[in-house]
Amino acid sequence: xxxxxxxxxxxxxxxxxxxxxxxxxxxxxxxxxxxxxxxxxxxxxxxxxxxxxxxxxxxxxxxxxxxxxxxxxxxxxxxxxxxxxxxxxxxxxxxxxxxxxxxxxxxxxxxxxxxxxxxxxxxxxxxxxxxxxxxxxxxxxxxxxxxxxxxxxxxxxxxxxxxxxxxxx
Numbered sequence: 001x002x003x004x005x006x007x008x009x010x011x012x013x014x015x016x017x018x019x020x021x022x023x024x025x026x027x028x029x030x031x032x033x034x035x036x037x038x039x040x041x042x043x044x045x046x047x048x049x050x051x052x053x054x055x056x057x058x059x060x061x062x063x064x065x066x067x068x069x070x071x072x073x074x075x076x077x078x079x080x081x082x083x084x085x086x087x088x089x090x091x092x093x094x095x096x097x098x099x100x101x102x103x104x105x106x107x108x109x110x111x112x113x114x115x116x117x118x119x120x121x122x123x124x125x126x127x128x129x130x131x132x133x134x135x136x137x138x139x140x141x142x143x144x145x146x147x148x149x150x151x152x153x154x155x156x157x158x159x160x161x162x163x164x165x166x167x168x169x
């Protein structure tokens with residue numbers, strides 16, 4: 001029971017952090033961002049010294065926020081990425097595992113499965129879709145090369161009567 005309460009507290013803390021008012025672009029720095037949201041779940045550094053940080057969280061884990069910093073560590077922008085606009089940027093046959101991670105962040109680890117008979121790696125994210133209902137977004141990779149084979153979206157049918165629960169946006 002104690003473990004469940006601890007997990008619930010951690011999840012709620014993540015929800016609150018991502019919902020706070022935005023930090024000021026061009027002024028806020030990496031230290032302020034970490035003080036508010038904690039350490040990022042993933043980070044990338046570009047050749048020019050700029051960085052991209054991924055924060056996974058939000059209600060039901062349906063949000064991932066990418067934070068972009070300039071070479072001096074100042075906030076350039078932040079954007080929620082688990083949405084149709086970002087999903088449409090995934091290019092089957094071209095993008096690979098690192099490209100998808102950088103575009104929409106890490107998947108739900110419990111929904112990452114390798115299908116050896118089909119030579120596929122399947123990743124899924126819980127999302128709040130364009131109709132404010134819970135859904136899953138999935139990407140299938142060629143397990144040998146890591147290149148995207150396809151992507152898809154399905155409703156999350158854990159609600160009453162098999163109807164996807166409302167998640168709000």
